Amino acid sequence: MALRLSPPKLSSQTTLKTRYDFLIVGQGLAGCLLTRSLMKRGANCLMSGKTxxxxxxxxxxxxxxxxxxxxxxxxxxxxxxxPHARQFYRELSNRWKVPLLREGHILRFIKNEEERVRFRKRRLNASFAPYLGEEFPPGHWESKGWRDPLGSYEIREVAWVDVEKVADTMRRELREQGAWKESLFDHRDLQVLEKGGSWENVEATCVVFCEGAKVVENPWFNEWPFAPTRGETLTLKAKPPAADEMLQSGFWLLSSADDSLRAGSTYDHDDLTSGPSRDGREKILEGLAGFLVSPPQVIGQGCGLRAGTRDRLPILGRHPANPSLALFNGFGSKGASWIPKLAEDFADHLLQGKPLAPEIDLLRFDSLDHS
Known part of the structure; x- marks a missing residue:
């Protein structure tokens, strides 16, 4: 069912501005899903952003x-x-009639004896029982062209989703509802008002920043301890694993919907400005050579910045000194897993004041100067 917006309200100022409950800055997965969650609850929203x-x-x-x-x-x-994320993406896939989600397992190749010991210890822990499966002896996968001199084991309850297809399809829906403005956002153009914010021809009661790694340029939230990392991935041609199987040993390899393969990923905390690099490509290929007998053919390379945090958990909440500004960020490499549920939780927080989990509330960093 398509989401419906209430008619926008006009500001009473001399220069007429369109009034919204929320201006969402950022049109990646976080911005799209938060806008959707707020609109489901009756809020009048505009999402602004450009790739x-x-x-x-x-x-x-x-x-x-x-x-x-x-x-x-x-x-x-x-x-x-x-479980919430998998169900969410299944429902989207059924509604849009497009494949978005693959569910399966990881075959992880053991790198050293320390990893084998840790795996066996973890498997005895009840909290890991649903996720750690069978252990396979060395040489078990030779017939498939995979090196496993120290053996391997299975990680269960794994899934991977086409994040860009989810975001792109949701943007189109929001555009049809008049809820997406494809426009670059410059922080200098935002005027923070006593109750809300004004940007271009828009006024909003609350401005929510879902900018990913661009948060380090945000003058209201850049003091929070974000730790962006630059990651590279490769698109390959090679003998594929099964559609429900991902291979991993430091680096990962999985099948894509178009019959190509994706492989990655690098983590660079220092260089946050460069695009795809020869060094990144070589690191990934070297990692894959640890478990692939035949070298793959590289047909593409991508690069992006993850918005990680110092404690590796998201940072959500209203600004303590400017509560008309809010933050929904810091998902790192776990965005596909965390954002579907946290977007709903944060919408309830913004609209109803429901408390956030203390582990993700931006107020957990109480030593910061928020003046």
């Missing part, structure tokens, strides 16, 4: 993985967020 160089959404792999990293850490509240 920028190094934007994360166009190159995001959309991996939703419950167990990640060298230490096999369980993703924050995976049992809460992942």
């Amino acid at each position: 920028l160089p190094l934007a994360a959404t166009p190159v995001a792999a959309g991996i939703m993985n419950p167990v990640t990293g060298k230490r096999l850490a369980k993703s924050w509240l995976a049992e809460h967020f992942l």
Whole structure:
């Protein structure tokens, strides 16, 4: 069912401006899903944005993985967020009649004895039981052309979603409803009012920033401890894994809907301005060579900035000194998993004052000077 907007209200100022409840700055996955959640609750919204160089959404792999990293850490509240996200994307796929979501497992190749010991220990922990599956002996996958000299194991309850297709389709819906203005947003053009903000021909009771890594340029929120990282991915041709299977050993490899393969990803905390690089390409190919017998053919390369944070959790909330300004950001590489549910939670917070989880509330950084 298409979302319906209430007729916009006109400001009473001499220069007539269109009045909204919320101006959403940013048109990636976070901006799109928050706008949708607010509109479902009856709010009158305008989303503003334009795809920028190094934007994360166009190159995001959309991996939703419950167990990640060298230490096999369980993703924050995976049992809460992942089922909600999978159901959300299934419903969108059914409504739009386009494939968006693949569900399956990760085949992770063991890199050293420490990882094997950690996997076996984690598998005995009840909280990891739904996610850690079978262990396979060395050489089990030789017939498929995969190197596994130390063996491998399965991570279950994994999915990956076409993030850009979700955002692009949602933008078109919002445009049809008059709720998306494809326009670059310059912070200098925003006038913060006593109750709201004014930008171009728009006034809004609340301005919500969903800008991803561009938050470091935001004069109201750049003091929060964001830690952007630059990541590169490759598009490849090679013997593919099964459609429901992702291969991983430091770097990951998965099938795309167009029968190509995606591989990644690099993490660069220092260079936040360059595009796709030879160094990034070589790092990914070197990582894949650890488990692929035959080298793949590179047919494309992408690059984007993740809006990570110091404590690796999102940062949400109203500005303590300017409550008409709000922030919905900091999802890092977990945006596909976290944003569907957090967009609903944040909409309830903005409209009804429902408290946010303390782990993600921007007020958790109480040592900052918010004046």
